[in-house]
Amino acid sequence: MSYVVEMLNIRKEFPGIVANDNITLALKKGEIHALLGENGAGKSTLMGVLFGMYQPERGIVKVNGKEVRIANPNVANRLGIGMVHQHFKLVENFTVTENIILGSEPLKGMVLDIDKAAKRIEELSKHYGLNVDPHAKIEDISVGMQQRVEILKMLYREADVLILDEPTAVLTPAEIDELMKIMRNLIKEGKSIIIITHKLKEIKAVADRCTVIRRGKGIGTVNVADASEASLAEMMVGRHVSFKVDKKESTPGEVVLKIDSLSVKNNRKVMGLKDFSLEVRAGEIVGVAGVEGNGQTELVEAITGLRKAESGTVLISGEEITNLPIRDRNEKGISHIPEDRHKRGLVLDYTLESNMVLQIYNKPPFSKYGLLNESAMKTYAQNILTNFDVRSGEGAASIARTLSGGNQQKAIIGRELELDPKLLIAVQPTRGLDVGSIEYIHKRIIEHRDKGNAVLLISLELDEVLQLSDRIAIVNNGELVGTVIASETNENEVGLMMAGVAKERSI
Amino acid sequence: MRNTIVSLISIILGLVAGGILMLFIGSNPIEGYSYLLQGALKNIERIGNTLATATPLIFTGLSVAFAFRTGLFNIGASGQMLVGGLAASAVGLTFDLSRPVLLLVMVLVGLIAGGLWAFVPGLLKAKFNVHEVVSTIMMNWIAYWTIYYVVPGYFKGEFLETESKKLAESATLRTPFLTDMFDGSYINLGLFLAVIAVIIIAFIIDKTTLGFELKAVGFNRFAAEYAGMKVNRNIILSMLISGALAGVGGVALYTGNASSIQIGILPAQGYDGIAVALLGANHPIGVFFAAVLFGILYSGTGFMNAMTDIPPELANTIIAIIIYFAATSVMIERLLNKFMKRRSNRKDKSGPVVEKGDS
Ligand SMILES: Nc1ncnc2c1ncn2[C@@H]1O[C@H](COP(=O)(O)OP(=O)(O)O)[C@@H](O)[C@H]1O
Ligand SMILES: [Mg+2]
Numbered sequence: 001m002s003y004v005v006e007m008l009n010i011r012k013e014f015p016g017i018v019a020n021d022n023i024t025l026a027l028k029k030g031e032i033h034a035l036l037g038e039n040g041a042g043k044s045t046l047m048g049v050l051f052g053m054y055q056p057e058r059g060i061v062k063v064n065g066k067e068v069r070i071a072n073p074n075v076a077n078r079l080g081i082g083m084v085h086q087h088f089k090l091v092e093n094f095t096v097t098e099n100i101i102l103g104s105e106p107l108k109g110m111v112l113d114i115d116k117a118a119k120r121i122e123e124l125s126k127h128y129g130l131n132v133d134p135h136a137k138i139e140d141i142s143v144g145m146q147q148r149v150e151i152l153k154m155l156y157r158e159a160d161v162l163i164l165d166e167p168t169a170v171l172t173p174a175e176i177d178e179l180m181k182i183m184r185n186l187i188k189e190g191k192s193i194i195i196i197t198h199k200l201k202e203i204k205a206v207a208d209r210c211t212v213i214r215r216g217k218g219i220g221t222v223n224v225a226d227a228s229e230a231s232l233a234e235m236m237v238g239r240h241v242s243f244k245v246d247k248k249e250s251t252p253g254e255v256v257l258k259i260d261s262l263s264v265k266n267n268r269k270v271m272g273l274k275d276f277s278l279e280v281r282a283g284e285i286v287g288v289a290g291v292e293g294n295g296q297t298e299l300v301e302a303i304t305g306l307r308k309a310e311s312g313t314v315l316i317s318g319e320e321i322t323n324l325p326i327r328d329r330n331e332k333g334i335s336h337i338p339e340d341r342h343k344r345g346l347v348l349d350y351t352l353e354s355n356m357v358l359q360i361y362n363k364p365p366f367s368k369y370g371l372l373n374e375s376a377m378k379t380y381a382q383n384i385l386t387n388f389d390v391r392s393g394e395g396a397a398s399i400a401r402t403l404s405g406g407n408q409q410k411a412i413i414g415r416e417l418e419l420d421p422k423l424l425i426a427v428q429p430t431r432g433l434d435v436g437s438i439e440y441i442h443k444r445i446i447e448h449r450d451k452g453n454a455v456l457l458i459s460l461e462l463d464e465v466l467q468l469s470d471r472i473a474i475v476n477n478g479e480l481v482g483t484v485i486a487s488e489t490n491e492n493e494v495g496l497m498m499a500g501v502a503k504e505r506s507i
Numbered sequence: 508m509r510n511t512i513v514s515l516i517s518i519i520l521g522l523v524a525g526g527i528l529m530l531f532i533g534s535n536p537i538e539g540y541s542y543l544l545q546g547a548l549k550n551i552e553r554i555g556n557t558l559a560t561a562t563p564l565i566f567t568g569l570s571v572a573f574a575f576r577t578g579l580f581n582i583g584a585s586g587q588m589l590v591g592g593l594a595a596s597a598v599g600l601t602f603d604l605s606r607p608v609l610l611l612v613m614v615l616v617g618l619i620a621g622g623l624w625a626f627v628p629g630l631l632k633a634k635f636n637v638h639e640v641v642s643t644i645m646m647n648w649i650a651y652w653t654i655y656y657v658v659p660g661y662f663k664g665e666f667l668e669t670e671s672k673k674l675a676e677s678a679t680l681r682t683p684f685l686t687d688m689f690d691g692s693y694i695n696l697g698l699f700l701a702v703i704a705v706i707i708i709a710f711i712i713d714k715t716t717l718g719f720e721l722k723a724v725g726f727n728r729f730a731a732e733y734a735g736m737k738v739n740r741n742i743i744l745s746m747l748i749s750g751a752l753a754g755v756g757g758v759a760l761y762t763g764n765a766s767s768i769q770i771g772i773l774p775a776q777g778y779d780g781i782a783v784a785l786l787g788a789n790h791p792i793g794v795f796f797a798a799v800l801f802g803i804l805y806s807g808t809g810f811m812n813a814m815t816d817i818p819p820e821l822a823n824t825i826i827a828i829i830i831y832f833a834a835t836s837v838m839i840e841r842l843l844n845k846f847m848k849r850r851s852n853r854k855d856k857s858g859p860v861v862e863k864g865d866s
Binding site (some may be wrong): 304306325326327329330336338343344345346347348349350354358359361362367370371372 | 714715716717718719720722723726727729730731732733734735736737
């Protein structure tokens with residue numbers, strides 16, 4: 001059997017942590033190979049080694065059977081290895097073509113030959129069914145399209161081995177299907193793919209083989225056809241994982257959040273949320289289902305105070321908060337797990353210690369007379385990090401930026417739940433998390449409900465909304481299509497309502 | 508720690524480059540540097556002058572660094588110094604108070620004037636999103652022309668049209684105790700104020716809830732907003748404090764190192780503050796040492812020029828090169844990383860060797 005890439009006994013350390021400990025991964029020509037592991041298991045690091053971003057402390061990399069030293073990403077490019085990073089590296093106000101040729105600009109004599117490049121990109125795009133317009137600006141295209149631009153970039157550089165780092169984390173379900181089709185096309189053309197993911201469904205759907213790593217150690221490689229989702233999950237987490245959310249019947253109490261005819265403008269200055277009314281009671285989880293961009297962001301930001309409401313009111317336990325400053329709302333018991341953890345959720349250059357008290361640094365015991373009490377902050381932070389199993393190199397003293405995305409997310413959720421809010425607004429709380437963590441987060445959210453608090457859940461994952469919610473509000477085009485009881489509905493009905501039909505069974 | 512190493516490497520590289528330049532113009536670098544050091548530190552008087560030269564730089568460096576921690580570029584330290592100096596001089600020339608009270612009032616009005624001068628750009632940024640680089644530079648020129656008219660109009664010097672009346676000895680920050688201790692140097696109470704400012708600012712940045720907020724806004728204003736911090740208020744406040752620091756720097760320059768204000772000059776110390784902050788890695792203690800280094804270079808250069816053929820502009824050149832290296836610190840950090848890696852690799856070789864491919 002011929003391997004295009006072999007990584008043998010790779011070891012890579014970061015200060016205070018062994019990210020890869022003796023890991024071996026071999027990629028066959030023409031296969032889709034999944035790399036599975038929990039958040040922080042060391043997947044991105046391992047691929048970083050292959051792409052020349054990190055130098056391993058130990059171990060060998062072979063490409064087409066020959067041992068190589070990949071000193072930097074340029075060397076990787078030359079060896080035919082391309083990578084799409086978890087966070088895209090595109091210049092927002094450049095066109096697709098400009099982004100793709102950046103760093104390997106084609107010349108006609110002394111001048112840039114953009115047209116030639118654009119033509120080739122167009123051809124490639126057609127050939128692989130990517131459907132990318134080479135002249136579009138990055139800032140104008142969807143995330144899914146941006147990802148395809150990244151894929152094109154690799155193809156343009158004639159990569160034969162494509163590495164995709166959690167490509168589906170940012171995609172909508174339809175875009176995910178599209179991506180899988182593209183991946184199959186690529187294989188047909190003789191490319192080989194390594195895909196990092198922790199969504200087991202996707203592995204079952206596209207991958208041929210799967211290598212599992214856990215806490216930096218290689219657990220093994222299996223044929224996907226011979227493995228079940230449950231067995232893969234167990235390999236990844238190291239214990240049995242339950243996929244079903246266990247929850248009692250809800251016992252709704254008094255109304256905690258009352259939204260009345262709320263209208264909110266979106267970024268394009270037109271109404272993104274129109275005349276929206278909803279109630280969330282103590283002891284219940286209300287899910288909001290909808291295709292991305294149908295008013296969810298506007299709804300959440302108007303409740304939390306990040307965005308101004310044009311008309312309508314928001315009440316917390318009967319008190320109007322429509323125009324209160326954000327801090328006052330927090331103090332009235334609203335907590336918010338934000339959609340974008342890098343933009344809103346964390347000060348990435350702060351330590352975890354500082355991030356864990358981001359809303360309450362000015363309250364005792366964390367400060368007195370305006371002076372910070374660092375030891376109190378530290379104990380508080382450490383407690384959250386242990387409770388939520390946030391893994392980092394240097395504990396509370398780690399800079400938030402150095403954590404893997406999933407661990408950042410767990411830290412944010414820990415911080416918000418620790419505030420014990422009367423109303424928890426959870427936006428995509430498990431985005432980018434592995435099954436073990438998802439199970440845990442779901443349990444904690446239900447626990448929070450059972451303590452008699454209200455939860456508003458916004459998620460693009462229909463599964464999550466269906467499993468976790470007691471009631472589901474469906475939005476379409478900024479309007480409430482209807483509300484259904486979770487136990488009496490199904491994926492089909494909600495899906496139809498998300499598309500704007502089937503209003504009649506609203507309650 | 509890392510920042511310190513980067514800054515130190517920048518300084519060494521700058522000095523080496525300066526030495527090479529000296530070689531090019533046919534001078535002996537060892538000799539040149541030894542005269543430079545002698546000029547700055549040879550005797551107690553020169554040491555005093557060096558520290559006095561560093562004093563306004565400490566203030567402007569702190570000013571720039573403080574604003575930068577909140578993500579703001581205060582390019583207007585020059586103008587803030589001017590209005591601070593003008594306000595203090597006006598008080599010193601007008602009021603006949605007992606010395607301690609007079610000095611206290613002078614420092615306070617300088618602080619307030621500088622603060623207000625930076626408050627305007629802060630407000631413009633917060634309310635109308637006007638970039639502070641543009642507005643602080645504009646405020647520099649407003650200060651420049653204000654001095655141009657106010658000084659000849661109200662505080663004209665006895666002999667010269669182009670500068671203000673000299674402050675009475677008792678209305679300056681100079682004090683016999685320091686002057687005597689440093690053998691007649693023009694060192695003055697400004698240095699004490701600067702040291703106090705360093706301590707206060709370091710304290711604010713690292714130990715207070717105010718510093719926590721300001722830094723959070725500087726690193727990520729969206730997260731700060733999310734967490735309930737008042738972003739706009741913090742921007743204004745940060746500019747206010749930054750301007751106040753530069754204002755007191757103006758007091759130290761115009762009523763301590765000098766005793767009058769010349770018209771038609773934007774003090775270079777304002778712009779040097781950017782370099783000082785950069786080299787000091789935006790940390791108050793770093794700023795202090797960077798300012799002292801600049802003080803040494805500036806005050807030693809005259810003596811070096813007198814004793815050798817090396818032109819006095821060399822000091823500026825060396826500073827420029829140091830700043831160049833500090834600004835491209837990414838390069839230095841890469842080098843450092845490579846260096847460290849090589850060392851850890853060497854360590855590795857003594858560890859177990861992996862057998863070659865057997866899959
Ligand atoms: N540049 C870095 N510096 C320090 N620690 C890092 C760095 N990159 C990753 N880590 C740590 O290494 C571990 C593995 O991270 P990563 O490879 O990103 O995990 P994942 O499997 O989620 O992609 C994590 O604990 C992370 O905090
Ligand atoms: Mg990763």
